[in-house]
Every structure is written in structure tokens, then in C-alpha cells.
Amino acid sequence: METSRLPLSSSIRGKLISAGYTSLSSISSVSSTDLARDVNITESEAFEILKMANQVTCSGSSSLINGAKNAWDMLNEEEALPHITTSCSDLDKILGGGISCSDVTEIGGVPGIGKTQIGIQLSVNVQIPREFGGLGGKAIYIDTEGSFMVERALQIAEACVEDMEEYTGYMHKHFKASQVQMKPKDILENIFYFRVCSYTEQIALVNHLDKFISENKDVKVVIVDSITFHFRQDFDDLAQRTRVLSEMALKFMKLAKKFSLAVVLLNQVTTKYTEGSFQLALALGDSWSHSCTNRVILYWNGDERYAYIDKSPSLPSASASYTVTSRGLRNSSSSSKRVKMM
Template identity: 40%
Template sequence: MSARLVSSLNLRPSTRTKLQKAGFQTVKDLQETTPIELSKEIGISNNEALNILQQIKKNKVTSISASEALQQERKLCPISTSCEAMDQMLGGRGVPVGKITEFCGAPGMGKTQLGMQLCVNVQIPQNLSGPEGEAIFIDTEGSFIAQRAAEIARATINKLNENSVTECDPPMNFDIVMSKIYVSKVHNCDELIALIKVLDEFLQEHPRVKLLVIDSIAFHFRQQFDDMALRTRLLNGLAQDLNKFAQSYELAVVLFNQMTTKFIISGKYNLKDQAALVPALGESWGHQCTNRIVLYWRNEIRCAQLVKSPSLQETTVHYQINSTGVRDYQADSLNSKRRWEELYDI
């Protein structure tokens, strides 16, 4: 620990220079000093000096063995999507906790619906093998409609009641369910970044939060950015924070992403130039989430394809969205796709 270079600490460049000029090379040189001494010696405020010393003294990062990791993983309760096929695809029981899961899809695929469904399902009590948690819904597109969330919540509660054995004791209460979805609307990407930065505090106050939904991550980042390198940096920083939350508070982070058209110019005489629908935010963003699912239409059926996962097989499943929320695909519900086609004149 002691041989660590001062330059590798998380400090402002000016502070780092001051430390190095005063002859502090490694962390060992700093260990004996007090904040007041340090602030006098290199000419920084007491608070800054305290900040430096706290960084050195904070808890060590330790490693665990894979068997301990296995036990920890098994303790985490995934969040069901209410669509059994999709749950199976995601590893058996739903959206994994402690990881970032991204759903990408064109408009009308039901991304927001899925988000609201998850916000309700995260509250399924433990005796019904749910996570019994709370949810945060960060709404960037203005798409969170409380009325619709209420519909989904009622339908889900009814479904649970049907299955529950003890009728006198309803497993979930509608008002409580609605009160445990914390909705935050953000209007630009500055607000989004600021919100993520202060979320740490909120999560500490609300330890039961097990789900964080951002609908959608792409919206604010797809406009008003001239400097694409800056955008990549901001997005990656955001992903780092989200990863940290997912691990340290054991919550499932669910991001929704839009799709964009990518032109593939083949440059060869025998191949045509093509256009493909790909998830927005570029190649580098694709690395940030742990699991990625693409939602699309195929033969008038909604499909969800798992395209990226460190632990699961690439698969495609069918699902449907109806008045009660996200459900397993049933062959007789074809009309929604037709309506969609008429609307967009495809």
C-alpha cells in the first residue's frame, strides 16, 4: 500500500502538482502527517488536505474467492418480467440484480411498459419468491404515465391474488406499490448526470431500492453534442457510477436504449450498400452493459433477442404487451402489430 505513487490518487491536477513539488512521492510520505500540517505545508485548504488523507485511510479493496462469489450471487433475487420466456432467457428468473441490463428497441416495442412492469414486479414479496424491493424510475423522455403504471400494478396484484393461498391477506397493496416507485424526471443530460451523482445519498437512505430504471439513456445524449469524444467520456463515466451502484447496493440497473440507422458502405462492386438498425450511442457504449437485449418485430410477433451476456446463451424469445402489461406470447394476439403498421405506414 505504502509504495503507491501520489500521482495515482484521485486529486485535482493543481493539488497533485503541489504535493509533488513539496516532495511527497508515495503514499508512505503522507501517512505520518495530519490534515492541518499538510494544508500548511503545501498551501491548500484544510478540507482538501483532509480529503487527501481520507483517501489513503479508507477501506481497502479486497478480493473474494469464486465460491464466496457464488454464494453471494445465489442470494440475489432477480426481478421477473412477467413473461416467463423472457425470464428464462435472462437466466431463469428474470432481470439479474447487481448488473446492468440494457433493452434496445425501436419506438412502440414496449420498452417503457417493460420498465413499469419491472417497477411493480420488484415489489413482489419474498414469500412469493420476489425481491420485495422498491424502484427508481428515471424518466428522460416524459414517458412515465402514472395512469398506465397503476393499470399494470392493479393487474399484477390481481394475478398474484389469484395464485395466493391465503385470501384474507393480500400479498400486495395497490397504494403501497404506487408509493414505492420513485419517479424522477430529468430534462437534459446535465440533469441526468447530476442526478446520478447524488443518487448515492438517496440509495443510502432507501436501502430497499432494488431496481433502477433509466428510460431512456439515449434520449438526451442523442442531441446537442458536437464533441463526440466528450459524449463517450460522459457516458462511460455514467456507466461506471451505475456499475458501482449495482454492485454496492445490490440493485438491478435497467437501461432502455433507442435504435439508430447505420449505413454499411461495402466499397466493393459486388456488394450493395446496406442500412441496418442498430442500438444507438455507438460501439463503445455497447461494452458498458453486462447484458444487452434487442427488441424487434418478426412476423407480427414481438421478439426479444439476448445479444450480449457473459454467462448466458444467445437466444430469441417471443413476448407480448397487452392491457395488463408484459406477458408471455399467445398466438391469438396479433392485432397490435397491424395497428402499428397502419400508424407508421410500413
């Protein structure tokens, strides 16, 4: 809202505007003393202006503190945010529709449980075009362990394109024009792959991401596989490690909010010595566990792989089974009878 709409005398209004206070939000964030000095009016006059501005602001929908939003708006915004499907509908269901954008999600589990598979699957699925209910975005894949295999990514990408083609075939009566334009090769081209060989490289890359994403605005997911690997060596000073890691976590959170993209951090599992016995826990310690908004733990239950929501501010804790097939992540066969008809 403009300052000119405030019921003020024209001289004061003129002074305000010439001093640069053209919008209401610019007034609401200064104190009366500052305003009086800047605009060259008495402090009581400035106080009156602020009071007036506040009244107008409160009756309107804009905010008192610069940049703050009310919870209702945020809820609406959040519901409008898309989710990235995992290609396993059971897993999507417990995640509230998939990996949510503008959040940092940590996924951890033992070696061989499928962390990298989820990572590759997400970097492919984020590219599903909007016509097919996807995001039509691109992916950044930060590989610290060397587990990303191009041939596997290609296999998953091919399966993804096939599924879309099948879907178009089925929906042919409804959409005539939509043909699958994507080729598996394009999918690979839209994954920005970084191989990181030390923790200094990792820190440097994370610092660089802001700039990189500003130049590549359609990046919708950042996957780090794994956040842990380089931080489990060479750190004698654990306090320093904690500081470095929490700074990195903050950066990821900022990126997620700023560009409304999903950040997925894959983590390893370690044994933790508590109360006289060893227990399984995600690596990097207790203070790290505050760093992510959502936390998903992958585990074996008999011969089936399960995912469990360990921490999330908005999702109930629940678990779901999944399998890793040659085509990528899918519902586990025992639950296939529950798959709803499209």
C-alpha cells in the same frame, strides 16, 4: 482473523496491535518496508510476519488482496442473488430467471416495441413481496422522455395485485396467514419517479443516486427510460459525449454492485452506416456497447414481439417472444400452451 492468533513473540504482537494492525487482512495489504516502519521493527522481522500471515491466510478462506473474492464464493453469491421477474415466463427463462440484481442490463428496440412497458412492469414487479417469491423492494424510475404514464403504471399494478390474490387463493390450503397486504396505490408510492429534462440534469441525478439509495436502502431496481434521449442532441464533440457516457455507465455499475440492485437502461435504435449500407444498431455508438453487462434487443418478428439476448457473460444467446397486454407484459399467446402448470 485476528493478529493475536499468529505465532509471534508477545512483544512483537503487542507492537503490531498497538500500531493498529489488528486483523490479518490489514497486514496482508502492506509491504514489508511499510510494516517495519509503522511497527518499529526490522525489515527482516516484518518480512517474517508477512510470510506467516500469508500462510495462515492461504490456508484459511480470507483473501490475499484486500476485498478480493475467489470465483467459487462469487458464484455462490451470484446464485443466491434474486432476479426480478418480467411477468413473461418465456422472457424470464432466457434471462436466467429474470433481470439479475447487481448487473447493468441494457434493453433496446424500435419505438413502440415495449421498452417503456418493460420498464413500468419491472418497477411494479420488484415490489412483489418475498412470500410471493419477489424481492419486496422499491424502484427508482428516471424518465428522460416523458413516456411514463401514471394511469398505465396503475393498470399494471392492479393486475399484479390481482395475480397475487389469485395465487393466495390457490395456495390457501398451505398458507393461512398470507393475505395480500399490497394495494395498487402503495405500489405507485414505492416508485421513486424522477423526470429529467436535460442531460445536465441527468448527470446530476446519477451522481446523486448513491446518496439517495443509501437513504432508501430497499431500492432494488433503477430504470432509466431512456439513457439516450438527451445525448442525441447538442453534442458536437462526440469524444466528450463518449467520456460523459462511460463515466455514467461506471457509476451505474458501481451502484449495482454496491447495493446489489438491478440497473436497467432502456436504449433507442438508430441506423448505422457500415460497409456501404445502413444497418440497425442500438444508439450511442460502439464504445457504449461495452458499458452494460447484459444487452437485450427487442424486435418485431411478423406480428410478434421478440426479445433477443445480444450480449451476456453468463447467458447463452437466445430469443423469446412476448406480448404487451392491458395487464402488462405476458407470454405471447402462441406459446401459451407451453406455460407450465403451477
